[in-house]
Amino acid sequence: MAGEERLICASAALVEGGRAVRFQVDYFGESAPAFVVRFGGRVHGYLNRCGHLPMELDWREGEVFDADGRHLICSTHGATYAADTGKCVGGPCGSSPLVSLRMEEREGRVVFKGIDDG
Numbered sequence: 001m002a003g004e005e006r007l008i009c010a011s012a013a014l015v016e017g018g019r020a021v022r023f024q025v026d027y028f029g030e031s032a033p034a035f036v037v038r039f040g041g042r043v044h045g046y047l048n049r050c051g052h053l054p055m056e057l058d059w060r061e062g063e064v065f066d067a068d069g070r071h072l073i074c075s076t077h078g079a080t081y082a083a084d085t086g087k088c089v090g091g092p093c094g095s096s097p098l099v100s101l102r103m104e105e106r107e108g109r110v111v112f113k114g115i116d117d118g
């Protein structure tokens with residue numbers, strides 16, 4: 001799905017394995033919550049929608065990593081996702097990954113480029 005490029009935050013707002021920056025995206029004509037995190041030195045964005053049930057992941061606003069900052073975790077039933085791919089790696093998400101966003105980091109800024117439909 002094509003999307004309009006949009007500035008989300010400064011690069012400095014995203015700390016490795018730390019708090020997510022939340023924003024809204026248009027997803028099939030509706031406004032949907034999304035977030036971006038830094039992991040492995042790169043930025044990764046996803047719809048904020050668990051693969052188990054359509055719940056937001058955060059246990060507190062922007063808190064989407066597990067205790068050791070290695071995986072993304074859903075606060076509702078503990079589904080766990082790889083932070084760099086959005087693939088389910090544990091819990092009730094089964095074969096349902098997070099929906100990836102195309103994000104880019106350049107010149108100290110984090111930019112949203114659309115939903116990854118591939």
Ligand code: FES
Nearest residue numbers: 050052074077079
């Ligand atoms: S809603 Fe996320 S694990 Fe159940």
